[in-house]
Amino acid sequence: ALLRLASLAYYPITFTFTTLKSPLIKDFDDLLKLCDDPEKNPFLPFYLERIPPLMEACKPELVGISITTASQMVGGLTLSRMLRRLYPTIHLTLGGRHMLRLGQSLRELPGYFEAFCNSIVMGSGELALEALISGLKEGRSLESVPNLLRVDAGKVMESDREENIPITEVPAPDFSDLPLEQYLSPTPIVPLRLSEGCYWGKCTFCSRYDTRRFATITPKTAVDQMEDVQRKFAVSAFAINDDCLTPVYLEAVAKEILARGLHVGISLWCKPVAQFTADRLQLLARAGVRLVRWGVETGHPRILKLMNKGTDLEETREVLLASSRAGIWNHATMILGFPTETLEEARETIAFLDRNQDRIHSSILFQFSLLSHSYIVRNPGDFDIVNIDEPLTPFSYEHPFECRSGMNREGFDDFWRWAARHRVDTIYGHPLWYYLRNREYLLLYAARYGRKHTAQWKVCVKGHIVFKAGDRLEIMVKRPEEIPAQLLDMISGLIEAGGEVGLSWIRENLRDAFLIGFALEEGRVVGTLTHKRPKEKYLKYLRKKTDLDLTGYLERGYTYLRPEYRGRGIADRILKALMQGSPGRSIYITIRMDNKDAIALGLRNGMKLAARFINERTGHEIGLFTSTSHTA
Ligand code: SF4
DSSP: OHHHHHHHTTTTOEEOSSOEEOTTOSSHHHHHHHHTOTTTOTHHHHHHHHHHHHHHHHOOSEEEEEOOSGGGHHHHHHHHHHHHHHOTTSEEEEESHHHHHHHHHHTTOHHHHHHHOSEEEOSOOHHHHHHHHHHHHTTOOGGGOTTEEEEETTEEEEOSOOOOOOGGGOOOOOOTTSOGGGSSSSSOEEEEOOEESBSSOOOTTOTTTTOOOOEEOOHHHHHHHHHHHHHHHOOOEEEEOOSBOOHHHHHHHHHHHHHHTOOOEEEEEEOOOTTSOHHHHHHHHHHTEEEEEEEEEOSOHHHHHHHTOSOOHHHHHHHHHHHHHTTOEEEEEEEEOOTTOOHHHHHHHHHHHHHTTTTOOEEEEEEOOOBTTSHHHHOGGGGTEEEEOOOSSTTOOBOOEEESSSOOHHHHHHHHHHHHHHIIIIISOSBHHHHHOSHHHHHHHHHHHHHHHHHHEEEETTTTEEEETTTTEEEEEEOGGGSOHHHHHHHHHHHHHHOOSOSTTHHHHHHTOSEEEEEEETTEEEEEEEEEOOOHHHHHHHHHHHOOOOTTOEEEEEEEEOGGGTTSSHHHHHHHHHHHTSTTOOEEEEEETTOHHHHHHHHHTTOEEEEEEEOTTTOOEEEEEESSOOOO
């Protein structure tokens, strides 16, 4: 909120700890204006105050500025522009992933190029920088510097040499010039890079489609680097931001970490494939993996196939469950609005998050972007795309497009607003992780407090207070007719999210129930249990299966408690309230015999096993528990 308030002074620019957004920048003219405007650009006064003393102290002849993401563009280019004006004799070179895009646009615009820098390193910088330094020192032409764009006699010239050091020969990162203690973090988190490229490289939406070149440093070298950085900089949190590493490679890294007894906390990006077995995930967790950002992408099988992710939803669920059981925090990245996606399919993605909350602890939603170099841009017909335009600004990788099928723009915008709200309000209930914004902080929380505790912290949005799930709980029991429709919808939605019961009759059965128990916190239903009036047909079925006549009994069912509320006796509290509201009534409940938690809850609260039978449809063994004595 404070940053939003501070942003007002620079309206219409908004900034957070990690981003700066400006609707003012549509082209290079706008960018140049903003870089020179101390009234609208918060970076400029800051640099003008802080940079000159540093330049005086160092007297550099060459300054390199790396711009790796779009959010660093204004900060990075304001700095280079200011240095260019104040120190015209210094050679300024720009590099980083985002400069690849800007460099391509600036090729045609030597005037703008010169406004910001003398040269741009396109791609890997190690060899280019070395050659640039010696070229400048010896006063040689820069023609032979590899991977370099520069202006010569008013023309942008490109080096005809492309040279890269293979990842296997890149030395360990050196953070010695960074004031790590000044970062807004209780302990430093440093990035490590173990590979280049992506081993899969086939997702149709990805700009890395078919880059082919995939290489890793050896697991031993990876852990050497970790150990080295840890020793020199007292760092124990590592963000391994590689596009996608294989399970086998990660296993080898984990074994190396364990063999050396290193104590580290690690975050990774991974693709949920079956090779992430339970054993492997346990091993990764033991080695210090605390947070994995999984490319789940969608909850709908047709869309997943179109994405060519090489994953399967059932397999994904199993991997995520095994990962969660290993104690790893699972963060899922999801894409909505994929070409041809219908509203029902997009809703299925949101329902997937809801149904799998026990294993997807946090998630992020992205609107689909049609990226340059992706398979879809090159094969639009496969995705019903009829028209692709050039990106709207020279800084963008995203192409506007028209698709003949799926949601239209308006329909998607409505859905997106609903989905964003529903995810935070209903699925996760304003969790602390959502307000951390920066996922690296989540690594610190997961490493220090563990997955379970981190998931329990909530934010009361009105008062900006952090509290533990369950601390502000109200337990209620009501007849269905006493429950407002909106609340009944929430209860029904929660039962659906539980996923253990048939969905078709939930609402009708709730309306016909004897008594509904539920737990409310901050206006969100987080747990429920119901005493239903059983259907005659079902009683006959049970009689046939067990020989028990349960006429006059109430059936207990529709039991579900959000994962972060489990283990705090909340289900017992709802159950006790429900029993108090049903005096003198006999109760039965059917439970799968492998559902240990539900059985324990029943037994703790006076239910006894009366019979067992097999459900032919599912093959599961079912226990029939009653509140009155029968012989099992
Ligand atoms: S989305 Fe991830 S897994 Fe797919 S090609 Fe891109 S980097 Fe690789």
